Amino acid sequence: MQLPLRIDPAAGMGLQAQVTDQIRQLILDGRLTPGARMPATRQLALDLGVSRNTVMGAFERLAAEGLIEAREPTGTFVAGRIVAEGPALLPLPEATPSVAAERRRRRRLKLRVEGHQVVAPHGPALPFDFWIGRPDARLFPMRHWQALLMRKLRGGARHLCDYGDPQGELALRQAIAAHVGATRGIAAAAQDILVTNGIQEGLNLLAWLLIAPGIEVVVENPCYRGAAQVFRGHGARLRPVAVDHDGLGCAALPTSAALAYVTPSHQYPLGATLSIERRQALLGWAAQAGAYVVEDDYDCDFFYDGTPLPALKSLDRHGHVIYLGTFSKSLGAGLRIGYMVLPTELREPARRAKALLNNCQPWLEQAALAAFITEGGYAEHLRRLRQSYAARRDHLCAGISHGLPGWHCGGGGSGMHLVAHLPPQGPDAEAVEKLARTQGVGVYSIARGNALLWNAGPDHPLRRVLLLGYAALSQTEISEALLRLRQAIGAH
Ligand SMILES: Cc1ncc(COP(=O)(O)O)c(C=O)c1O
Numbered sequence: 001m002q003l004p005l006r007i008d009p010a011a012g013m014g015l016q017a018q019v020t021d022q023i024r025q026l027i028l029d030g031r032l033t034p035g036a037r038m039p040a041t042r043q044l045a046l047d048l049g050v051s052r053n054t055v056m057g058a059f060e061r062l063a064a065e066g067l068i069e070a071r072e073p074t075g076t077f078v079a080g081r082i083v084a085e086g087p088a089l090l091p092l093p094e095a096t097p098s099v100a101a102e103r104r105r106r107r108r109l110k111l112r113v114e115g116h117q118v119v120a121p122h123g124p125a126l127p128f129d130f131w132i133g134r135p136d137a138r139l140f141p142m143r144h145w146q147a148l149l150m151r152k153l154r155g156g157a158r159h160l161c162d163y164g165d166p167q168g169e170l171a172l173r174q175a176i177a178a179h180v181g182a183t184r185g186i187a188a189a190a191q192d193i194l195v196t197n198g199i200q201e202g203l204n205l206l207a208w209l210l211i212a213p214g215i216e217v218v219v220e221n222p223c224y225r226g227a228a229q230v231f232r233g234h235g236a237r238l239r240p241v242a243v244d245h246d247g248l249g250c251a252a253l254p255t256s257a258a259l260a261y262v263t264p265s266h267q268y269p270l271g272a273t274l275s276i277e278r279r280q281a282l283l284g285w286a287a288q289a290g291a292y293v294v295e296d297d298y299d300c301d302f303f304y305d306g307t308p309l310p311a312l313k314s315l316d317r318h319g320h321v322i323y324l325g326t327f328s329k330s331l332g333a334g335l336r337i338g339y340m341v342l343p344t345e346l347r348e349p350a351r352r353a354k355a356l357l358n359n360c361q362p363w364l365e366q367a368a369l370a371a372f373i374t375e376g377g378y379a380e381h382l383r384r385l386r387q388s389y390a391a392r393r394d395h396l397c398a399g400i401s402h403g404l405p406g407w408h409c410g411g412g413g414s415g416m417h418l419v420a421h422l423p424p425q426g427p428d429a430e431a432v433e434k435l436a437r438t439q440g441v442g443v444y445s446i447a448r449g450n451a452l453l454w455n456a457g458p459d460h461p462l463r464r465v466l467l468l469g470y471a472a473l474s475q476t477e478i479s480e481a482l483l484r485l486r487q488a489i490g491a492h
Helices: 015-028 041-048 052-064 099-107 142-154 170-184 198-210 225-233 276-289 344-358 363-374 377-403 429-438 475-490
Strands: 068-071 075-078 193-196 216-221 237-244 259-262 292-296 321-326 338-341 408-410 417-421 465-469
Touching (some): 142 363, 170 193, 193 198, 198 225, 198 259, 198 292, 198 344, 259 276
Parallel strands (some): 216 237, 216 259
Antiparallel strands (some): 193 338
């Protein structure tokens, strides 16, 4: 560790006293915390250009004051409990800002936007939590992943020490291009792909590239909060368009909008799949309006009933669609790997923006993931997950229709969550959410489930809709959760 000390030979104060006073100050004002290891006296002397005896003398003094302690044979550490005494240096005089300057500073905050919530709000406090979009960590291919990481690390540290391509590791881009071709019908090459820190970064990159204050952006109503807030944060005027059981109501799309953000595979949060007719209408609208369509395919790896509809991007002949994919649902959100499939004219601007934002994605996980996909491990993992999640979804639907009279499931044809429509009488979604929590069960109304809903008065039917993420709960846990939910509602 290098300490921020400055020795001034012309200060009119002994060198040892300068070292002692400055270290003391670092400890007393908490910049050096209890338990922190002090640098070796030889190294500190070298760094400061003073004799080792000077530093040793300073350490002896500080030890006598109880501020540091030698622990043989490991080294010298800041003492566990600091008793503030002794001649601390006076803090440097700080200019007091004027009221006007303070006001000016506070006005500098540009981004005035609400956040969003992807972390389960109650943490481990809820043993049976249907939080949305969470994969089951117990099904993560841990052994295989560890082996891949070790294999990549055995190749040496070169990639850990260097910056990578801002567009992403070539091997991973090739693997992704092949994967989206085979599973989503998208004809893409490695140069069309940009690897991102999840879809969320893709949304931010797009906002940076395409959104200026006042630009109109179509969002679904209800809509994924994480997307809407990004566009809003860049000054977009949001134009919510209602969704029904066929997805976005494309007849209502305004031609004045520059961009539409959609979740066609599994509408977030209601779960509809955008029909083929609407997909064509949406592309027709984009062509007419000169607009982009942002296709967020966040949980597209899980289609359960029949074959999946190909991605909207696969129908796009004129480069209107920007496709966003992620490994957050199929592997885990902690990996922070997603990708964009970009129209030709956005490739280079997006690559530059990514470089300005964070230079590049971390190398190790990209390299491991590329091998995981190309060697077939990923497809096998998806197959297993799909089986488990389908069984869990069926178990949840059956449990609801047998045990909760008047409740109806929907939106579960794909993805990792479904919606439960509550009966017209009785507590609404928000009330059920609260009751369930008293029994250790997490269920979520639309607003609490990281979605935005516009124009919904107190009697709006979507206020009687609950979101249930089932992927992270085993069938036994789902049964127990439903039992508790029944008790919670019955007790009401
Ligand atoms: C609709 C939707 N889009 C995007 C994301 C964010 O995904 P990522 O982890 O890839 O940033 C989520 C996360 O839950 C989501 O639900």
